[in-house]
Amino acid sequence: MTDFVATLIARPGNDAALGAALAVATDFAPDPWVTWLSEGEAVDVAFSTGDPTSANAAIAAAVADHPVDVVVQPAAHRxxxxxxxxxxxxxxxxxxxxxxxxxxxxxxxxxxxxxxxxxxxxxxxxxxxxxxxxxxxxxxxxxxxxxxxxxxxxxxxxxxxxxxxxxxxxxxxxxxxxxxxxxxxxxxxxxxxxxxxxxxxxxxxxxxxxxxxxxxxxxxxxxxxxxxxxxxxxxxxxxxxxxxxxxxxxxxxxxxxxxxxxxxxxxxxxxxxxxxxxxxxxxxxxxxxxxxxxx
CATH class of the missing domain: 3.40.50.1000 (HAD superfamily/HAD-like)
Structure with missing residues (x-):
């Protein structure tokens, strides 16, 4: 069961920036669960352990200069x-x-x-x-x-x-x-x-x-x-x-x-x-x- 999920959403045409954000997200915690919501545009990275606030800050910092939105939230009640x-x-x-x-x-x-x-x-x-x-x-x-x-x-x-x-x-x-x-x-x-x-x-x-x-x-x-x-x-x-x-x-x-x-x-x-x-x-x-x- 996952505790929280990071959703990464790129402005269309920015696959590389989304890939960089995904790499940071998947390195943040062991055994992340990756689900593509739209290829090259939006992806979920779910974690069973870790700190949502730290995850949000780390991933957001990695894409600060790129058109990618990052939102980390509890996995329940989405x-x-x-x-x-x-x-x-x-x-x-x-x-x-x-x-x-x-x-x-x-x-x-x-x-x-x-x-x-x-x-x-x-x-x-x-x-x-x-x-x-x-x-x-x-x-x-x-x-x-x-x-x-x-x-x-x-x-x-x-x-x-x-x-x-x-x-x-x-x-x-x-x-x-x-x-x-x-x-x-x-x-x-x-x-x-x-x-x-x-x-x-x-x-x-x-x-x-x-x-x-x-x-x-x-x-x-x-x-x-x-x-x-x-x-x-x-x-x-x-x-x-x-x-x-x-x-x-x-x-x-x-x-x-x-x-x-x-x-x-x-x-x-x-x-x-x-x-x-x-x-x-x-x-x-x-x-x-x-x-x-x-x-």
């Missing part, structure tokens, strides 16, 4: 039953409020505030209200244009959600952004549940305010806990992923918390960090093989 994911810059490649602000002529101002909030340099809620205020008077119809013309799911987003749902998991999208974006995007990618903020307005125009209470960092954490309780999913069977400082509470509360191409404050505290691979890495972390992916 297949998760609940996925809770951030939206902007995690499941999609954009920040929706920044793109919407472009239509109002305020993108540079809004994007600067967004960047500071995601880095944790300013508090999330006042930053949200400040950005929303700049959208006053904008037609709500513009949101559909933004989604159609500017919003794209990140690579692997649909495969991650579809594969987990096909294997009995529930997928929840929790965004500090807005339902006008999150609901259609959640449907597009395949989420079961969507939680986000609501933009106020009348007669088809935004009034620059956000409905209370705000879905901020603590609300994201509570969404994870509440959905786990509702579904009777144990803590160790939950997975959360995000990219910004406002995801720290949610990611820290999960059985496996993942920082995806994340800002430093989140990357420093997450159980796992994916800096090079796409979102299918979260399937490899759960032990899925490439031929098990549902697309």
């Amino acid at each position: 297949r998760k039953k609940l996925l809770v994911a951030d939206m902007d810059s995690t499941m999609i490649g954009q920040e929706c409020i920044d793109e919407l602000a472009d239509y109002a002529g305020f993108k540079p101002q809004v994007a600067a505030i967004t960047d500071r909030a995601m880095h944790g340099d300013i508090a999330f809620e006042p930053a949200l209200h400040e950005r929303a205020s700049l959208l006053a008077g904008l037609s709500r119809d513009v949101i559909a244009e933004v989604i159609a013309e500017r919003i794209t799911p990140n690579p692997g987003a649909h495969t991650l959600v579809t594969t987990m749902r096909a294997n009995g998991a529930t997928a929840v999208l929790v965004s500090g952004g807005f339902t006008d974006f999150a609901e259609p995007i959640g449907e597009m990618i395949g989420f079961d549940v969507v939680r986000a903020n609501r933009l106020n307005g009348e007669d088809g125009s935004l009034d620059g305010t956000v409905a209370l209470p705000v879905v901020g960092p603590d609300a994201k954490r509570l969404a994870l806990l509440e959905e786990a309780e509702r579904l009777e999913v144990a803590h160790e069977d939950t997975l959360a992923v995000g990219d910004g400082a406002n995801d720290i509470a949610m990611v820290s509360a999960a059985g496996l918390g993942v920082a995806y191409h994340a800002k430093p404050k989140l990357a420093d505290v997450a159980d796992a960090r994916i800096d090079h691979a796409d979102l299918t890495a979260l399937l490899y972390l759960q032990g899925y093989r490439r031929d098990e992916f549902v697309t």
Whole structure:
């Protein structure tokens, strides 16, 4: 019986770097069990003895200059039953409020505030209200244009959600952004549940305010806990992923918390960090093989 497993995931086309990482991993402890999840892309190295923290540090140091992600975790409870994911810059490649602000002529101002909030340099809620205020008077119809013309799911987003749902998991999208974006995007990618903020307005125009209470960092954490309780999913069977400082509470509360191409404050505290691979890495972390992916 294995105690922990190291998963090594390379950006496609980096077989040599993955081989170097594998060599370090297999030298770390006696009798490692190697399982290829995708030839030349992802491999599991399971150990019956050893220290996970030391293994992670040793393997990560060996590939520090190469596009290979390394995650060491307990071998038990890898297949998760609940996925809770951030939206902007995690499941999609954009920040929706920044793109919407472009239509109002305020993108540079809004994007600067967004960047500071995601880095944790300013508090999330006042930053949200400040950005929303700049959208006053904008037609709500513009949101559909933004989604159609500017919003794209990140690579692997649909495969991650579809594969987990096909294997009995529930997928929840929790965004500090807005339902006008999150609901259609959640449907597009395949989420079961969507939680986000609501933009106020009348007669088809935004009034620059956000409905209370705000879905901020603590609300994201509570969404994870509440959905786990509702579904009777144990803590160790939950997975959360995000990219910004406002995801720290949610990611820290999960059985496996993942920082995806994340800002430093989140990357420093997450159980796992994916800096090079796409979102299918979260399937490899759960032990899925490439031929098990549902697309």
